[in-house]
Amino acid sequence: MLCKIIPEKCIACGLCQLKAPDVFDYYDNGIVRFKDSEQLEVNFKDPLPEEILTAYQKCPTRAIELKK
Ligand code: SF4
Incomplete structure (x- = not known):
C-alpha cells in the first residue's frame, strides 16, 4: 500500500511519530x-x-x- 505525506497539510502535532516512530519523523520545523x-x-x-x-x-x- 502506498503511504503519502502532504507537508503542506501538516501542523506539526507529533501524533504520527508517537504512533509510528519507526516510520515517521520530523524536520527541524516539526513538519x-x-x-x-x-x-x-x-x-x-x-x-x-x-x-x-x-x-x-x-x-x-x-x-x-x-x-x-
Ligand atoms: S505531525 Fe503527523 S499527525 Fe500531526 S499533522 Fe503532521 S502528519 Fe499529521
Whole structure:
C-alpha cells in the first residue's frame, strides 16, 4: 500500500511519530517526513503495519494518505 505525506497539510502535532516512530519523523520545523526516506511517498508491503494505519487515522489534518 502506498503511504503519502502532504507537508503542506501538516501542523506539526507529533501524533504520527508517537504512533509510528519507526516510520515517521520530523524536520527541524516539526513538519512530518518519513524516517528512512526524503520522498513524499513510500510503498509498504501488505499487510500494512498496524502502527501506520493508526497514525493515518489519528492525523488531525489528513496529512497522511493511504492508497492501494
Ligand atoms: S499527525 Fe499529521 S499533522 Fe500531526 S505531525 Fe503527523 S502528519 Fe503532521
